[in-house]
Amino acid sequence: MYIFLISILGLCLGSFINAFVFRLHEKSNKKYSKVNLSIVNGRSICPSCEHELGPLDLVPVIGWLLLGGKCRYCSKSISLQYPIIELLTALLFLFSFLYWPYDFGASGLVLLSLWYILLTGLISLALYDFKWLILPNKLVLSLTILWLISLIIINIGYHQYYMHLILCLISGFIIFGFFYSIFIISEGKWIGGGDVKIGFLLGLIVATPINSLLVIFIASLLGTFYSLPGMVVNKKKLSSHIPFGPFLILATILIFLFGSKLIAFYSHISI
Ligand SMILES: [Zn+2]
Structure with a gap:
């Protein structure tokens, strides 16, 4: 039902x-x-x-x-x-x-509802970027504020909740910082400004530094797979206009839902 x-x-x-x-x-x-x-x-x-x-x-x-x-x-x-x-x-x-990674208690259900709002926004961003190669600032900013407030509402009252918030912020700055460096080094040729701005939000969502690195890795992998046929057939360059936002967003959704299972699985097989 x-x-x-x-x-x-x-x-x-x-x-x-x-x-x-x-x-x-x-x-x-x-x-x-x-x-x-x-x-x-x-x-x-x-x-x-x-x-x-x-x-x-x-x-x-x-x-x-x-x-x-x-x-x-x-x-x-x-x-x-x-x-x-x-x-x-x-x-x-x-x-x-x-595959909801949290419980279905009261705060879990609130988080699920907030996640559905965020997910709607993320899919909108991915579609917009896919069609017009732009991640609209207003939408990125609104979702960032929405998720920051959600994190505070969900975590407040928990033991050492500020530690979790700080970890989320650090995770946000990891993706943001990484893309910002690439943006500066390549003078905006390898990555778009929108990808830099959305990086902070995506880090906030996946909530741990390891997850942030996984998002960058998986998104790059997905983007490469997507653009390889075009590069081989039309001899396009990797930097030629391929929207990176949809891959970043997809990687973030996957890591948000399956990140903890993935890391548990990997640490299990590497022992
Ligand atoms: Zn018509």
């Missing part, structure tokens, strides 16, 4: 992410000046013909399938991005629940 409800929640928030990222980008773009792009009360439109969408068109995944991937009004194809993001969000919501 929980699994069903969480999947539905994930699908709906995936649909929200699609709309949110589109509006966030178009607001600065001014292309759809006649359309209400408010995140709160704006209506969803077809990006091609700007026709307002009906309730049935907005049902996650099923709406897309029923329409055969084409707009009801102008027959232009609707990007596969929509169902993919909806399914991916549902999957990450489900994984978070099934």
